[in-house]
Amino acid sequence: MxxxxxxxxxxxxxxxxxxxxxxxxxxxxxxxDKDATNYRSEGWKELLGxxxxxxxxxxxxxxxxxxxxxxxxxxxxxxxxxxxxxxxxxxxxxxxxxxxxxxxxxxxxxxxxxxxxxxxxxxxxxxxxxRGQIAHPPGTARTADGAGTALNLGALTTGQRLYAALHVLSVAGTDTPTITARIESDDDPGFASPTTLATFSAATAPGGQILRTDGTAVTDTHFRVAWTITGTDPSVLFVTSLGIR
Structure with missing residues (x-):
């Protein structure tokens, strides 16, 4: 860029x-910046984060x-x-x-x-x-169960976390339309055997949620958002972003 x-x-x-x-x-x-300067700092400030x-x-x-x-x-x-x-x-x-x-x-x-x-x-x-990437765009309404595009974010080492944000922008339909989104990982972009890393709470109205993993290493390198939608004639607009730190 x-x-x-x-x-x-x-x-x-x-x-x-x-x-x-x-x-x-x-x-x-x-x-x-925290000043840790002492007599062995050779005449220069010594700073710690x-x-x-x-x-x-x-x-x-x-x-x-x-x-x-x-x-x-x-x-x-x-x-x-x-x-x-x-x-x-x-x-x-x-x-x-x-x-x-x-x-x-x-x-x-x-x-x-x-x-x-x-x-x-x-x-x-x-x-x-x-600093991450968009995993699901805002302008695509979802009306049935599905999964998003795989993102190659790389594996997580011990101590790193996967962060995932969900912004539900609109929910329409009858019989209590609901979206339950989850974050999946796999070792290849085909997602032949996905693993669920985190699941958001079921949402029936606009709102936001953010989750993160517990710091355990994850050897999978590809991640995506998947979702389950219920209700009669449902239509849901949402955005998902993912990142590792």
């Missing part, structure tokens, strides 16, 4: 796609009146923890994605008379910021 102009960034809050109401998205991550943190901030045009719009979603999430996925280019399968579990820390809106009503807000990390 070379130099680029930011034209199609995507921002997914727990159960909302805020991309169409955003015109600025920033991600930052840092590790505290302390606690890490990440922050996602956004701005855009204020909208309200629907759970998927920025005002409704921000007030619902304020002070709460949930998954956030940011894509610097697009949200097709395999696209670069930054993922974290974060707290909605603040939300502001309003400006002078005659201006387009703006909003701004910030979320602050509760889990590490993960």
């Amino acid at each position: 070379g130099k680029q102009i930011l034209l199609d960034c995507r921002l997914f809050a727990p159960g909302a796609d805020l991309s169409g109401a955003s015109n600025k998205i920033e991600i930052s991550a840092e590790v505290e 302390g606690l890490g943190s990440a922050e996602i901030s956004g701005e855009g045009q204020w909208e309200a009146g629907d759970p998927g719009r920025v005002d409704d979603a921000s007030w619902a999430d304020l002070g709460g923890l949930g998954p956030y996925t940011v894509c610097p280019t697009d949200s097709t399968v395999g696209a670069l994605a930054y993922v974290t579990r974060a707290m909605r820390a603040n939300f502001a809106f309003g400006d002078a008379v005659g201006e387009i009503a703006p909003w701004s807000g910030t979320v602050k990390s509760s889990w590490p910021l993960i």
